[in-house]
Amino acid sequence: MAKLYFKFGAMNSSKTANALMTKFNYEEKGKRVWLIKPAIDDRDGIETIKSRIGLQATAQVIQKDDSILDLCPIKEIDVIICDECQFLTESQVDDLRIIVSDFDIPVLCFGLRSDFLTHLFPGSRRLFELADSITEIKSICRCGSKATVNARFDEEGNIQTTGDQVLIGGNDTYEGLCWSCYHRMINEQLKRK
Ligand SMILES: [Zn+2]
Structure with missing residues (x-):
């Protein structure tokens, strides 16, 4: 059974690098990855995702009003990886949940837990509610404690x-x-x- 994964971390916890390494691992096994990223402005189409350690890949940009169920090339992919998943809408997370369970396609979401005022992002809240697997990508504060x-x-x-x-x-x-x-x-x- 495929699972919906939520891998969250604070800023600069190498979430994007983790997302791109995961993509690489799947592709090395011959799996087809659909890399997506929610838009935070109205840029559309394809965007290059870059991590600070130099990895990069092109992702399909998902607009706020897009249905992921409509956009998803379900027959042509084996796995979905989403970067910046905190910016997904609730209904887009619901779409991903359906894709995991109805089509047995694993979905791995990487993003922030909370905003600059410590409140959950809508996409992150929905992922906490629906994900099968929730893991923290840890990073440290300037004092050495875990950054949250x-x-x-x-x-x-x-x-x-x-x-x-x-x-x-x-x-x-x-x-x-x-x-x-x-x-x-x-x-x-x-x-x-
Ligand atoms: Zn601190």
Whole structure:
């Protein structure tokens, strides 16, 4: 029986590298991989997915209103790998669940658990609800503890505590932190003001 996998991690936990290595492993065994990535803006078509360690591959971009069931070339693939799966809609995760169970095609989703305010992304929430297998790709905070929070910093290096869940075209940067460091840095920032 195929399974729906959710492999989550914080920013810079090499999720994309893991996704691309998984793709390589399947292809080495002669399996056909459909690599997909949800759009966060309205770019469409094919996009190159790059990991920081240099791996890259082309993925089909899934728009917010797309039905994965309609788009999926089910007869031509053996496995689906999704990068940035936190940006899937709930109904797209439902589509993947159906593909796993009705067509016996494994689906591996790689993405973030939560946003810069520590709340679940909609795609991640649905994956926690529906996945057969949930594993954490671990990475560390600057203090050495496990990173669980994805802090968003502005150009001046201030942690953002308000704003949209998905920010397009900003110059902000993200860093995986443990919750204690995240909390302490916000408090220190408040004291300075
Ligand atoms: Zn820390």
